Ligand SMILES: Nc1ncnc2c1ncn2[C@@H]1O[C@H](COP(=O)(O)OP(=O)(O)OP(=O)(O)O)[C@@H](O)[C@H]1O
């Protein structure tokens with residue numbers, strides 16, 4: 001099966017005179033339905049990597065592919081169309097548009113891609129808001145929502161066009177631990193329900209441990225890329241199931257205690 | 259469409275900013291409208307008092323080359339307040355055909371054939387030099403408004419029945435029903451009855467003009483069926499010169515002279531007045547456009563977050579531009595709508611405050627809806643044009659920069 005998203009020999013260099021080599025010859029591929037974390041120290045190049053994966057930024061050299069399609073050859077407007085159809089974004093600073101209500105914010109990607117939303121899309125938007133637990137406040141101005149609620153609306157927005165992949169840059173970085181937990185839970189559930197691929201940049205090893213796969217970068221290079229215990233656990237689920245059947249799947253303590 | 263919605267929301271969210279610039283635009287546009295209507299009214303009034311009751315174009319035979327060697331005083335064509343003076347030695351013979359052709363052009367509000375010449379009026383001892391003008395009253399009246407300005411007697415002329423001016427009547431102590439003798443320059447004289455007395459508002463005319471029927475004058479000057487010229491009036495007086503030149507091309511054997519040729523001073527006054535008004539209007543518009551442009555430039559900065567996120571979500575660069583172009587146009591439209599209202603108010607109050615005791619305005623003005631429509635259209639377009647630079651900047655905004663800097 002073709003990789004959903006892959007980087008081949010990607011470099012990113014900033015600056016004209018003083019050159020900062022932020023990404024060094026990155027080769028990386030993500031499969032459909034994978035739930036991955038990108039971790040690393042501050043300044044290691046995580047966001048840069050994610051932005052290149054998300055076609056928000058272009059590599060200095062190297063190529064970005066999606067299902068064997070070379071994205072580097074597309075124009076800005078073609079990339080915009082590609083992003084609109086294929087990608088959902090969740091950022092640290094939730095970035096809802098304050099001029100629009102929660103529901104309208106969720107509808108924006110559809111609006112941009114296909115124009116005025118028909119009833120079934122409106123229904124989907126409401127379902128998604130319900131799913132992320134903000135349906136009661138869907139007609140509120142987005143600025144009237146709490147940080148956690150806003151981030152959950154952003155998740156609903158990322159899902160409205162039913163994209164293949166969702167890219168999240170420290171989605172819980174700005175939230176208290178309870179809200180962070182809710183948002184993480186939600187992303188995991190969506191991953192399982194809709195089969196959406198997630199690539200999440202995070203500082204939090206806690207969160208990373210609950211992903212299927214962890215990619216660690218240091219000074220712009222990949223230093224580790226491994227499947228987590230849980231993923232291995234799940235692959236061995238059938239074998240292990242009888243032993244842990246009374247434990248809820250996905251609980252952190254369970255993973256960490258092992 | 260999303261971009262329209264976004265443009266509206268951006269404007270509505272920037273409440274005080276939007277209102278502020280809208281009021282600024284409104285003031286500019288109200289000045290524009292005020293000035294435009296005022297100057298137009300003023301010019302129309304000036305032109306009206308000058309040429310409202312005289313022909314706009316006068317047609318006569320080309321000057322006979324022989325004649326011009328011995329230019330007699332009488333042969334000079336002088337228009338302005340005294341109207342055309344035609345030369346009886348250069349008659350127009352086939353004028354029926356000409357009138358028919360001109361009449362077919364709907365440009366003319368009046369086409370009046372004239373047979374005229376100089377002569378003398380004698381009454382008892384007294385002998386006065388006069389202008390004997392043979393006209394078809396029904397055709398001449400739209401030009402001179404004689405009927406409305408009759409002072410005494412009847413509004414009619416005949417082969418031996420005439421109308422004379424008030425000053426002439428006063429000088430010679432004449433009244434309707436009186437008999438006078440008129441003679442041409444050669445001295446051939448006959449008797450005529452005065453039917454009425456007019457006051458055309460100009461001393462020169464009132465003291466010398468005598469209206470008689472066309473055939474009456476043709477008899478005096480032995481023109482048989484010929485006339486000495488045609489007097490034309492147009493819907494739009496400002497077309498006279500251009501039209502005269504065009505007609506000259508079609509009828510080169512005739513001389514076409516417009517009021518504009520005969521009133522160069524008035525014309526240059528009008529045009530310099532017009533130009534200064536346009537210069538002011540252009541600068542007002544420029545100020546309005548700069549205002550819109552700078553407000554939108556600020557707005558682009560304020561909305562850079564939103565622009566960045568919209569780009570991440572897949573808006574096209576043209577889409578981003580359009581959001582700001584629409585905002586510019588909407589600001590122009592909103593401002594000019596308020597401005598139209600303010601401008602109308604300004605005009606009304608101006609004419610109320612400057613009205614005379616009887617409540618009559620200084621001069622008549624018309625609230626030409628075209629001026630308002632034009633101002634609104636221009637302001638809307640100027641708003642869109644002013645938005646071009648901010649819109650470009652918005653389109654070029656880098657998503658990464660915006661997202662990175664929270
Ligand atoms: N526009 C730029 N010009 C120059 N250097 C840049 C630019 N953007 C990023 N960098 C540098 O690239 C490096 C990687 O930045 P990046 O934002 O990807 O790090 P990060 O891993 O996301 O860090 P953090 O965890 O703090 O978000 C940093 O050293 C940063 O200074």
Ligand SMILES: [Mg+2]
Pocket residue numbers: 046047048169
């Ligand atoms: Mg980062």
